[in-house]
Amino acid sequence: AYVTSGRCGAPPDARDGAEPMGERDGGVAVGARVGADSAAYVIYTSGSTGTPKGVTVTHRGIGGFVTAAAERYAVGPGDRVLQFSSPSFDASVLELFISVLCGATLVVPPHGPWLGDELAAVLDEHRITHALIPPAALATLPGPETGTGRHLRTLIVGAEACPAGLVDTWAPGRRMINSYGPTEATIVATWTGPLTAGRGTPTIGDALPHTRAHVLDPAMRPVPPGTDGELFVGGDAVARGYLGRPGLTATRFVPDPFGPAGARLYRTGDRARRTPDGELEFLGRLDRQMKIRGFRIEPGEIEAALRGAGAVGEAVVVVREDEPGHQRLVGYVTPAGQRPATAPDL
Template structure:
């Protein structure tokens, strides 16, 4: 591990960033919308904010809300909170105000870092404010020197909210030690050096943002923060013009990016050297399309928010017979267990469990849910703390894992189980279909598709195409063409938006 030689096990991302600032003071640390900051200047701005937060009475592990626009301020705010010992609570401005207020109340955050034009959304809350724009002169008066106290690895660093089955989001508690583990292992997995430029694409509220931010900062690399809005054409232009070497995207965005091969084939080349895909299932059809347009290797990874890091990976340089999520990496232990909690035989489907030293602490204010999902099992004579993912997989003979979908992505049609991902994959293999999503509409499957612009398909043709390989119960009976599939702010398929569109009869 040449990049991290001599690193103390107790180091945090704050210390790894400061080390990068000492080693590469003049390297560009972050760029966004034509502006950039060197490592030394980013460190100074973060220090000023951290000193201010300490003056405001911030103590170790205290949650601080971050509702900031994408860009350099977002990175300054994040580092400032961590340097001061606080715990970041990302609040994406694109979320509904009611959801953001719920997160602030749930964490009992005492401070909110935001911009003046966002402040009105939180008027009802008795919470201290730091307005990065309106308070700019005040912040600039604070010392730019590093703080003398750094967080402990066991201190709370992050609370990330994910969708909850109860209808309310659940906060995943992430400690400084886990965050540092994420940064150093991600940098190793991606082979990052100070010469790289990584696209920071994910919302700050998405788990991938942690690796996209702290991995490059750990090695002196450049982080390119995309703007709020993007189209395939604009994103490709940004990648080309900014000299991005490593892309980190969800399959939905990769699909979006490759919809115009006459453009993408000219962009997806050197200096781009690697695409990291994760967050959703990567389909064989999409892998095929990627390698039709570029020879850039594709790293397919798997790691839920609760893992805090990638736990399996598979590097692809050409389309494989079966797309897998790869084998366990670093010190992660991964198991496929049957319903009785016993390891399933190779090739047999079961629920995916994992154990890693850097996994989340648990769910904030939800001890019952924490106990349900973070479980203790004895496997191979060893007692392990495991996380139940709710994902289905099977272990292949070569030691790699084939992802089979979510337990809750299986629906029943007339009493028969149907896996929506399998139906979507079949639809996307049609030459005239660029993207597809399937939902349950009443008692039948409804397919939404984006045309590739080649020989516009009709409903009967698509139905016959599906019927060639799928059992009758898994063949959609209604096909609706859309210009684009709805995506969440994290770049994943928005199934709830599809459900709202789906006919109920």
């Protein structure tokens, strides 16, 4: 990743280079000069066909995000950022970069997952000032009236829809920001300003600097405020595509009719609409993709894995919420032959 000299900053110009590493990695010459549009990292997301897809993110996207995030999340020297997320989830990149690139401390607690009283203890014992906590995990915390999160100055929610009740509980007394972004748009594509209690379900705000958000109809024409459409993201945040999968890249990363020549939009597959004051409301998915505890899940990927068990003929995976607020993935299977599938098979 591109690191500035002890401060947050924009990415290097495409002419700038990095120290040669003198090796080859995976057939790619890593000794080549590295520019703003060079690959910075690859992170895998769930795939509807059963094959995860690697998203290639650029240095330009990272530099632009960190510069804007340092201001929006109000992070700097002396702050303590919690490493809550798994490295398999790109929220971990947010936690890493807004701390080490801004002079703050990145606090890596013992192995989790952290929920409820255990998460509260981590926040308080490590004096966490900044944290990104998905709403499902935030809902398990004792309320701030108990003293939980007393050091927490900036609370970022994202990765799934945030209920109004959580805003009412946690926004008073701190900066609470709702952030939205697919992996293909460099961590965060849109965000709100500081949220206020009593305003209902929060929007997902508007696009970051150097990022554009469009709500379009099936013909890729802008829809008026208040009308549902698909959310597309453009600008510096857009990733290079899916590693080694040009066909899938061409399907999801499409020419940008509103940008300069060669610009692309990422079609998120999310439904959204503009409010009268220009902010974006998240309305759910156009396909079967789902979010549970912040993780993007394609049920088709799990169905393909289930069908790979020798005793399984067909499989379907759904989300059940038998208890309000407690979502579970449930798979239903039929046998491939006379012998039913057993728990070890599945």
